[in-house]
Amino acid sequence: MLMNLxxxxxxxxxxxxxxxxxxxxxxxxxxxLKAILHRATIHNVKELFDEAxxxxxxxxxxxxxxxxxxxxxxxxxxxxxxxxxCPEA
Numbered sequence: 412m413l414m415n416l417x418x419x420x421x422x423x424x425x426x427x428x429x430x431x432x433x434x435x436x437x438x439x440x441x442x443x444l445k446a447i448l449h450r451a452t453i454h455n456v457k458e459l460f461d462e463a464x465x466x467x468x469x470x471x472x473x474x475x476x477x478x479x480x481x482x483x484x485x486x487x488x489x490x491x492x493x494x495x496x497c498p499e500a
Contacts, residue, residue: 413439414446417453426456442473 417432430453436446451466 414443414449417446417449421449421453421456426453429453430457444470444473447473 413432413436417429417436420426420429420432430450433446433450433453437443437450440446447466447470451463451470454460454463454466
């Protein structure tokens with residue numbers, strides 16, 4: 412719900428309100444990847460590029476951790492993910 416409200420606020424040009432809403436969504440679930448990427452988008456709109464990069468790094472880290480958990484000891488897949496990049500989520 413908060414994520415949807417944040418999307419609407421951003422579409423209406425209310426980046427500050429969108430940021431407040433998406434931060435609340437992330438507070439409820441710190442690994443909510445869609446919300447983290449949306450917050451990066453908001454940071455880009457607000458020209459807060461360092462914060463946007465941090466969100467992209469958090470997203471990448473969480474996806475990597477999930478891959479390691481789901482693939483266990485599949486070292487080939489994990490190394491290809493590292494060197495070839497994150498697959499589409």
